[in-house]
Amino acid sequence: MYNRIGDNMKNKIVLIGCGNVGMSYAYALLNQHTYVDELILIDMNKDKIEGEAMDLNHCLAYSPSRVLVRVGDYSDCKDARIVVIAAGAAQEVGETRMDLIHKNSKIFKSIVSQVMESGFDGIFLVATNPLDVMTYLTLKYSGLPSNKVIGSGTTLDTARLRYLISNKVNVCPKDIQAYVIGEHGDSEFVAWSNANIALTGMDFFLTKEEQSSIEEEVRNSAYEIIKRKGSTYYGIGMCLVRITCAILEDKKLILPVSSYDSKNEVCISTPAIVDQEGVCEKIYIPLSKDETEKLKKSINVIKEAINSIKD
Ligand code: NAD
Numbered sequence: 001m002y003n004r005i006g007d008n009m010k011n012k013i014v015l016i017g018c019g020n021v022g023m024s025y026a027y028a029l030l031n032q033h034t035y036v037d038e039l040i041l042i043d044m045n046k047d048k049i050e051g052e053a054m055d056l057n058h059c060l061a062y063s064p065s066r067v068l069v070r071v072g073d074y075s076d077c078k079d080a081r082i083v084v085i086a087a088g089a090a091q092e093v094g095e096t097r098m099d100l101i102h103k104n105s106k107i108f109k110s111i112v113s114q115v116m117e118s119g120f121d122g123i124f125l126v127a128t129n130p131l132d133v134m135t136y137l138t139l140k141y142s143g144l145p146s147n148k149v150i151g152s153g154t155t156l157d158t159a160r161l162r163y164l165i166s167n168k169v170n171v172c173p174k175d176i177q178a179y180v181i182g183e184h185g186d187s188e189f190v191a192w193s194n195a196n197i198a199l200t201g202m203d204f205f206l207t208k209e210e211q212s213s214i215e216e217e218v219r220n221s222a223y224e225i226i227k228r229k230g231s232t233y234y235g236i237g238m239c240l241v242r243i244t245c246a247i248l249e250d251k252k253l254i255l256p257v258s259s260y261d262s263k264n265e266v267c268i269s270t271p272a273i274v275d276q277e278g279v280c281e282k283i284y285i286p287l288s289k290d291e292t293e294k295l296k297k298s299i300n301v302i303k304e305a306i307n308s309i310k311d
Pocket of ligand 1: 020126128130232
C-alpha cells in the first residue's frame with residue numbers, strides 16, 4: 001500500500017455527490033490500478049448510494065483495484081486524503097454552467113462546512129459547476145491553504161482538445177502538448193501559440209481555420225453531449241481519477257486544473273504541477289497578445305460570477 005512518506009494513513013477518498021459524475025469517477029477508479037484503499041460515498045439519496053456501494057463492491061473480484069466501497073457520513077472526512085465534490089445541480093438543455101451558480105453555491109456552503117467540522121485536513125477536488133466559482137467557494141469556506149483546493153478545471157476540455165487534434169493529425173493524444181486554459185466554461189480558450197507536437201508548432205499540422213474549428217468544437221462539446229444524452233460524465237470521471245492518482249502517488253503531473261491565482265484572486269485553470277500536497281505550482285505559460293486578452297476576459301467572467309453571490 002502506498003502511503004505518504006512518514007505516516008501510516010490509509011488512502012481514503014470521500015466522494016460527496018454520487019450522481020452521474022460521481023459514479024463515473026468511482027467506476028473509473030475501480031477499473032484502474034490505483035492506490036485507493038477506501039472509497040466512502042455520501043449523497044442526499046441514501047437508498048441510491050447503498051445500491052451503488054453494493055454494485056461497485058461486486059466488481060472487486062475482477063478489478064485491478066483493491067478499493068473497498070461503503071456508504072458513510074461527514075465524520076468519515078476526518079482522515080480522508082481527498083474529498084471529491086460532485087454534488088449539486090447539473091446543466092439542463094439550454095443552460096450554461098454559470099446558470100447553476102446560485103443553486104450550487106448554497107449546497108457548497110453546507111457541504112464544505114460539514115467536511116471541515118470533521119477535522120478534515122486533506123485535499124479537496126471539486127467537479128461541480130460552475131467549476132471555477134465552486135473551487136473558489138470551497139477555498140473560502142474551508143479556510144485551507146490554496147494548494148489543497150483543486151478544481152478539475154480544464155482537464156476535461158484539454159482531453160477533448162487532444163482527442164480532436166489527434167483525430168485530425170493521426171498522432172496519439174498523449175503526445176499532443178496543447179492546453180485549454182482559463183474558465184471551465186464559455187470563455188475558455190486554447191493557448192495555440194505554445195501548442196506543439198514533438199516540439200513542432202501547431203501551424204505545421206493544422207491551418208488557422210482548422211484550429212478555430214477544433215477550438216469551437218471543444219467549447220461546445222458539453223452542450224452537444226447534453227443535447228443528445230442529457231449529461232456528460234465519463235470524460236470527467238477519467239479526469240478526476242488522473243488528478244487523484246497525481247495526488248496519491250505524488251506524481252508531479254502537469255494538469256490544467258483550476259486553482260487559486262493570488263494576483264487575480266480567482267480560481268482559474270493554467271497548467272499546474274500536481275503532487276501529494278495538491279497544486280504545488282501554477283505555471284503561467286507565455287501567451288500571445290490575443291491570448292492574454294482572452295485570459296483577462298476569463299478572469300473577469302469568473303470574478304463577476306463570484307461577486308454575484310449574495311453572501
Ligand atoms: P447528478 O444530478 O447526476 O448528480 C448530482 C448528485 O448530487 C445527486 O446524486 C444528488 O442527490 C447529489 N446532491 C445534491 N445536493 C447534495 C447535497 N447537499 N449533499 C449531498 N449530495 C447532494 O449530476 P451530475 O451529472 O453528476 O453532475 C454533477 C455536477 O458536475 C454538476 O454541477 C455538473 O455540471 C458537473 N459537471 C462537471 C464537469 C467538469 O468538467 N467539471 C463535467 C460534467 C459535469
